[in-house]
Every structure is written in structure tokens, then in C-alpha cells.
Amino acid sequence: MIKYKLDxxxxxxKKGYTSYxxxxxxxxxxxTLAKIKRGEPINMKSLNAICCMLRKNVDDVIDIEITDDEKIKYFI
Structure with a gap:
């Protein structure tokens, strides 16, 4: 499960990027803005744009926590 590390x-x-x-x-x-607000995952293009605007790396923005359901589904 992907989780945002920051708001x-x-x-x-803070960087001057208003919704407008x-x-x-x-x-x-x-x-995409609605998905971010709800804490839902977004596509890679949008994640790249956010990282560029914030001048941060991907691992500064999101974290991946593997759920039990994902372990059952994906672990061999």
C-alpha cells in the first residue's frame, strides 16, 4: 500500500503552488488533486510532477507499506 509521507x-x-x-x-x-486529498495512489507522471514541484525525491513523498493481503497475493 502506498502512503504519503507528507501533506x-x-x-x-508552501512552494507557491495553489490549486488555481x-x-x-x-x-x-x-x-489527481482529489486523489491526493483522499490519500489514494496517483500515476507515475503525476508523482514525477509533484516531486519536481517540491524538489524532492520519490522516497521523500511516498512510502510503501506491504499489507497482509498484498503478502498473500504477491509473495511466492
Whole structure:
């Protein structure tokens, strides 16, 4: 399961990226912003954009915690 290590929208706001600016410049879609707000996973292109805007590495933004269901499904 992918979890955000930080409040992405708050961190973007600190860097000057308001929701208006993000939508106006088409950095991220409205759907992606909604997924981030709900803590849901996003696609790699969006994750890359966030990392660029925040000037952070992927492992600074997300963490992967393997759930028991994922262990059952994927572990051999």
C-alpha cells in the first residue's frame, strides 16, 4: 500500500503552488488533486510532477507499506 509521507497539498502551497495555479498551468488534473486529498495512489507522471514541484525525491513523498493481503497475493 502506498502512503504519503507528507501533506502534499500543504507542501505544494508552501512552494507557491495553489490549486488555481496547478489547474491553470495543467500541472496536475482535478482528479489527481482529489486523489491526493483522499490519500489514494496517483500515476507515475503525476508523482514525477509533484516531486519536481517540491524538489524532492520519490522516497521523500511516498512510502510503501506491504499489507497482509498484498503478502498473500504477491509473495511466492
Amino acid at each position: 502534499v497539498q500543504e507542501e505544494l502551497k 495555479i496547478i489547474r491553470k498551468n495543467k500541472y496536475l488534473s482535478e482528479g
